[in-house]
Amino acid sequence: MIKHSSAKLFKQFLGRLSFKNCHILASQIKKVAWEWRGVALVTSGVAGITIAIRMFGWFQPSELAALDLRFRLRPQEPTDNRILLVSVEESDLAKLGQWPFSDATLAELIERIKQKRPKAIGLDLYRNLPVKPGYKELVKVFKSTPNLIGIQKAIGDKYISAIAPSPVLAELGQVSANDIIVDSDGVVRRAVLFPMPEGNEGLPTLGLAVAMLYLKERRITPKADKNGFLQLGKTVFTPFEKNDGGYVRADAGSYQILLNFRGPARTFVTVSVMDILQNRVSSNLIRDRIVLIGAKANSLNDVFYTPYSGGFSSSPVRTSGVEIQANIASQILSSVLDDRPLIQVWPELLENLWILVWAGIIPVFAWKWRHNPGNFFIGKVTALILLVGTSILPIGYFSFLAGWWIPVVSPLLALLSSAIAIGSYIYVSKLHELNTMLDRSVKDLEHALEKLQRSQLQLVNSEKMSALGQLVSGVAHEINNPIGFVSGNLTHMQEYIQDLIEHLKLYQEKFPNPGTEIAENATEIDLEYTLEDLPNIITSTQVGMNRIKEISVSLRTFSRSDTANKVACNIHDGIDSTLMILKHRLKANSHRPDIQVIKEYGKLPAVSCYLGQLNQVIMNLLSNAIDAFDDFNQQRSLDEIKANPNIIIIRTEISEDNSMVAIRIKDNGPGIPESVQQKIFEQLFTTKGVGKGTGLGLSISRQIVEETHKGKLTCISAPGKGAEFVIEIPI
Numbered sequence: 001m002i003k004h005s006s007a008k009l010f011k012q013f014l015g016r017l018s019f020k021n022c023h024i025l026a027s028q029i030k031k032v033a034w035e036w037r038g039v040a041l042v043t044s045g046v047a048g049i050t051i052a053i054r055m056f057g058w059f060q061p062s063e064l065a066a067l068d069l070r071f072r073l074r075p076q077e078p079t080d081n082r083i084l085l086v087s088v089e090e091s092d093l094a095k096l097g098q099w100p101f102s103d104a105t106l107a108e109l110i111e112r113i114k115q116k117r118p119k120a121i122g123l124d125l126y127r128n129l130p131v132k133p134g135y136k137e138l139v140k141v142f143k144s145t146p147n148l149i150g151i152q153k154a155i156g157d158k159y160i161s162a163i164a165p166s167p168v169l170a171e172l173g174q175v176s177a178n179d180i181i182v183d184s185d186g187v188v189r190r191a192v193l194f195p196m197p198e199g200n201e202g203l204p205t206l207g208l209a210v211a212m213l214y215l216k217e218r219r220i221t222p223k224a225d226k227n228g229f230l231q232l233g234k235t236v237f238t239p240f241e242k243n244d245g246g247y248v249r250a251d252a253g254s255y256q257i258l259l260n261f262r263g264p265a266r267t268f269v270t271v272s273v274m275d276i277l278q279n280r281v282s283s284n285l286i287r288d289r290i291v292l293i294g295a296k297a298n299s300l301n302d303v304f305y306t307p308y309s310g311g312f313s314s315s316p317v318r319t320s321g322v323e324i325q326a327n328i329a330s331q332i333l334s335s336v337l338d339d340r341p342l343i344q345v346w347p348e349l350l351e352n353l354w355i356l357v358w359a360g361i362i363p364v365f366a367w368k369w370r371h372n373p374g375n376f377f378i379g380k381v382t383a384l385i386l387l388v389g390t391s392i393l394p395i396g397y398f399s400f401l402a403g404w405w406i407p408v409v410s411p412l413l414a415l416l417s418s419a420i421a422i423g424s425y426i427y428v429s430k431l432h433e434l435n436t437m438l439d440r441s442v443k444d445l446e447h448a449l450e451k452l453q454r455s456q457l458q459l460v461n462s463e464k465m466s467a468l469g470q471l472v473s474g475v476a477h478e479i480n481n482p483i484g485f486v487s488g489n490l491t492h493m494q495e496y497i498q499d500l501i502e503h504l505k506l507y508q509e510k511f512p513n514p515g516t517e518i519a520e521n522a523t524e525i526d527l528e529y530t531l532e533d534l535p536n537i538i539t540s541t542q543v544g545m546n547r548i549k550e551i552s553v554s555l556r557t558f559s560r561s562d563t564a565n566k567v568a569c570n571i572h573d574g575i576d577s578t579l580m581i582l583k584h585r586l587k588a589n590s591h592r593p594d595i596q597v598i599k600e601y602g603k604l605p606a607v608s609c610y611l612g613q614l615n616q617v618i619m620n621l622l623s624n625a626i627d628a629f630d631d632f633n634q635q636r637s638l639d640e641i642k643a644n645p646n647i648i649i650i651r652t653e654i655s656e657d658n659s660m661v662a663i664r665i666k667d668n669g670p671g672i673p674e675s676v677q678q679k680i681f682e683q684l685f686t687t688k689g690v691g692k693g694t695g696l697g698l699s700i701s702r703q704i705v706e707e708t709h710k711g712k713l714t715c716i717s718a719p720g721k722g723a724e725f726v727i728e729i730p731i
Contacts, residue, residue: 038429039367042421043360050359050414051352054407055248061185062409063246068187068307070400077262080330082214084289085270085322086113087296088125092273099300100125104134105277107141109293112276114145116286120213121148122206122329124178124294124322127166128152142168149209151178154195155254162197176209180304180324181256187305188319190240191328193230194255207328210290214329215336230255233336244345245405258343258405260331264308265319268326270296290329294322341403351407358411361388363422370426385419479548487545494538501531551580568606571661574615575599575650578622585626592633592641595626600651607661607731613704614729617713620697621665621725622648627688628669628723644668654731660711661731666724672717680715705729 033040053059086109093099106127113121127138127150142148152165154177165175179195182188193208194201204212212222215232225231229238240256242249262268271281273293295302303318310316334340346354366381389412396408504527507514522528579586579597586595629646651664672680679685683699705713711729 036367038425039360039363039422042363042418042425043356046414046418046421047352047356047359050355050410050417054355054410057248059407059410059413060246060248063407064183064185064187064189065310066396066408067189067246067400067405068310070397071261071307072311073397074401079267079269080262080326080334081269082289082333083268083326083330084118084286084291085268085296085326086276086291086293087270087272087320087322088294088300089272090297090299093297093299095274100127100131101273102134103127103131103138106131107134107138109273109276110138110141110145110148112279113286113291113293114141114148116281116283118286118289118291119147119217120210120290121145122176122210122290122292122294122325123148123150124206124292124325126151126153126163127169128164139168142166142174143172146172146174147213149174149176149206149213151176151206152203153177154179154197154200154203176204176206178206178321178325179254180321181251182304183250187307187309188324189259189307190256191259191324191331192254192256193237193328196254205325205328206292207325208332210292210325211329211332214290214333218337220336232332235335235342237332237342238344243348246407246409258345259324259327260340260343260403261306261308261327262330264306265317265323268323268330292322292326292329294320294325296320296322343400343405344403345405354406355411355414358388358392359414359418362415362419366419366422366426370429381419381423385415389415483545483548487542487549490538490542490545494535494542497534497538501534504531566608566610568608569611569614571604571607571609571614571652571663572601574611575618575652575663578615578618582619582622582626585623592629592638593645595629595646595648598647598649600649602651602653604652604654604661605731607729609709609729610704613708614727617701617704617727618663618665620701621727624697625665625667625669625723628667632670655728659730660728663727664724665727666722668722671719671721672715672723673719677715677717681713 088099096105106125110121110123130138142150148169150166150169152170152175153160153163156162164170169175177192177195177197179192180188181190181192183190191207192205194204197203212232215221220233223231225236229236231237237257240250240252240258242252244250244258269285271285275281302321304321304324305316306319306324309318331340331342335342345351362381362385365384366377369377369380372380392408392412392415396406399406586597588594625648633641633646647668649664649666651662651666653662653664654660655662676687681698681702683696685699702713705711705727709729711727713728714726715723716726717723
């Protein structure tokens with residue numbers, strides 16, 4: 001039981017640990033992804049644009065030119081001695097004196113070649129019509145030469161229509177096609193293995209036909225692989241697709257492959273027609289070989305541009321049609337027998353990933369180096385661009401030597417474009433960082449300036465209130481001494497005067513006739529009134545002295561000096577002392593009756609505060625209310641004021657959670673507009689006239705309440721509904 005519980009707890013611990021680690025890992029991945037988002041954005045954006053441009057075909061001419069350059073830079077391959085060309089040269093035409101030469105001449109030519117026992121003979125000359133004399137001899141030779149393959153143009157185009165084969169060879173089934181695919185720039189880069197004309201889809205091209213005859217003796221026959229592609233031995237000839245390599249939407253009709261030329265024109269062993277007819281060619285040069293008969297004379301115009309025709313030559317060398325057929329045959333034989341690679345291409349998805357990789361190299365390193373000093377950063381990135389940019393060409397070249405045609409132009413453009421893009425992004429990012437730092441510095445300076453101004457204001461206010469408090473306290477103290485002296489003597493004076501009055505009355509009773517002179521003096525000084533009024537004067541004087549005492553106490557309470565720490569105080573005493581000081585402003589004057597003050601005091605505990613500063617806040621709020629009444633009353637008549645008198649309600653209460661004390665000072669004045677409410681606590685903002693306000697009262701009040709006491713000072717008002725200020729401070 002104990003072991004089971006321990007195992008369960010251990011599994012729970014591992015589960016929690018795994019979840020925690022996964023959460024941390026996810027957070028780190030998210031952080032890294034956010035930091036490197038610019039690299040991802042630049043890489044994907046540049047790669048996407050490059051791929052899109054590539055799909056429009058704008059890179060096709062450059063990619064094909066790069067392919068041609070790789071052909072020309074490739075080391076010269078050894079001559080394929082399995083193939084011999086018998087070419088119709090300009091010298092042959094001059095000696096024979098006609099073109100096409102006669103059937104008799106052609107029959108003699110084929111017969112002489114046949115006698116030397118070649119593996120296959122390919123006749124790359126149209127013979128759909130007889131050319132007298134000698135047609136019968138030619139027919140006889142055709143029928144007696146089973147390894148002879150003739151030609152036809154299987155598919156017509158806008159330049160030339162289809163051309164039928166020799167009827168005799170067609171009947172014998174010894175016909176092939178010599179159709180050649182030319183790219184839009186006039187260069188031959190592809191071979192047609194099966195032109196697939198309608199009704200004769202199995203018709204091979206001449207090069208394939210003679211190659212299959214050659215391989216047949218080695219018991220290698222054509223078959224279909226699992227995908228239905230042509231297979232000879234172990235070699236599968238994958239058909240060309242319209243977007244293979246650097247092509248975009250090329251004509252992929254028929255069964256085509258990319259042509260892997262052995263070299264430029266005149267790469268194969270060649271003899272002339274007259275060399276054969278005059279028996280100048282040894283049997284060893286023909287025996288067991290493929291012999292292709294065709295025209296090479298420039299005047300016959302059976303020549304084409306190939307990748308080897310480019311370069312800086314002023315007069316590009318063109319390759320004859322029979323040599324192109326020889327290249328096709330050589331490519332097939334070499335791939336089947338010698339393992340010479342065919343030209344292969346990557347799938348389109350892999351090519352796009354290839355572009356994406358090149359678009360991401362510079363952004364990754366540039367972003368990693370972005371904090372380096374400016375010149376050092378530029379130097380490192382430039383060196384990387386040169387290093388990586390120049391490496392793509394050797395990569396493409398050596399891949400081509402291995403039989404792979406990979407794009408080089410679009411990745412190179414993606415590399416350069418991404419370098420520009422990430423440079424711009426880093427520049428903008430740094431500008432953004434600098435702007436952010438500048439904004440932060442400006443805000444810090446503004447905050448420091450505001451804090452300095454607030455400190456200066458507090459210092460000035462503190463010094464002013466301290467000096468004022470000391471002055472008021474001193475005045476109150478100095479007044480209190482003579483007041484105490486006078487007040488104390490008034491009691492004795494009242495007793496003495498009462499004794500004198502009683503003594504005078506006793507004299508009047510004992511001596512009712514004091515004499516004329518005393519009677520006249522008594523009448524002159526109105527002795528009876530004096531004796532009656534003198535006690536009243538003493539009483540009134542005592543009341544006045546008591547009033548002065550109350551004012552002195554209020555001054556001392558209001559100007560109470562604050563200690564370093566808060567002291568538990570009676571809030572109501574502070575409010576009452578403030579009202580006592582402002583009593584002269586609350587009294588009626590020639591423009592208005594008394595301002596009524598209604599006190600609705602709640603039951604409050606002693607509150608820990610700086611009472612002197614809090615009295616200052618209450619003084620500011622009450623003074624502002626009185627000023628607002630005075631301005632408002634100037635717009636009303638005395639009767640209107642009496643009908644709607646000025647009232648200030650002071651209410652104190654405790655919050656529901658017993659954590660705060662609220663002092664509410666509400667008036668029924670004109671109210672405060674919303675636009676003014678947003679600014680009333682700002683420093684130096686005032687709605688009073690020049691000389692009547694400084695714009696510091698409410699700003700200082702808010703600082704005292706919110707910063708010093710950690711409370712809250714708010715204003716609730718609407719035009720025509722009066723204003724209420726609420727002071728909330730913690731108990």
